[in-house]
Amino acid sequence: MSRALRSELLKLRTARLPWGLLAIAATLASVHAVLFDSNAGGTGHTAIDSLATPTGQSQAITIPAEVLLFATVLGVIVASGEFRHGTATNTYLAIPNRVRVLGAKAVAAATVGAVLGLASAALTTAIGLSFTAAGHNILLSTATIIRYAAGATIAAALLAAAGVGLGSLVRSQVAAIIAVFVWGLVIEQTVGGLYEATQRYLPYTAAASLAGAKLEAGTAALPFATATALVAAVAAGISLLAARTTVNADVT
Helix, strand or coil, rough: HHHCCCHHHHHHCHHHHHHHHHHHHHHHHHHHHHHHHHHHCCCCCCCCCCCCCHHHHHHHHHCCCCCHHHHHHHHHHHHHHHCCCCCCHCCCCCCCCCHHHHHHHHHHHHHHHHHHHHHHHHHHHHHHHHHCCCCCCCCCCHHHHHHCCCHHHHHHHHHHHHHHHHHHHHHHHHHHHHHHHHHHHHHHHHHHHHHHHHHHCHHHHHHHHHHHCHHHHHHHCCCHHHHHHHHHHHHHHHHHHHCCEEEEECCC
């Protein structure tokens, strides 16, 4: 695994795409934080609760859930890019064990995904606490702040690994990326809206709750460890399905 993992990490470190996605995620997190924090206690779609309250401060340091979709897209591109650019054959000739390659891609994508999640959380937290400290006492404990940042990091890492499984399963980069956004922004929102009790068990929603996102209608989020296990199980399940089907199929 070490040679395969080093190869995948080298690809990600020297490619422009991961840095581009990191920049997009960081920009989204920063703009979201400024817009919402500056309108705290106000009205409209870009408003959160007053920063004088623990709820408002919690919202101020929570990354936008859309950032996690970019982590998933990163994983998709890591896997499906091999097929899109015709480099899968060379990769499998160098390392014939395709499951080993899949595992290396998942670990590499999870590593970069963790950086993406941590960077977004750091920016959001810094901006949120700056707005709060400008006019109010910070009511959140250090443990809570760390928990939100750790949750964002873990969620982004797990979703990036899930993206690798999805990209390996579907192979079509465009189709897989569309599937990611349709699932996160349409299917889960619809299912969660219609059946409130199911919200916290939906993988993308569970990942977002790790980063501090609150569920609608007052539904309680899954405990941290349970949500982590759920998202990890989904990522493992997708990867296992890919390993048993398309990963071993002809690459031509």
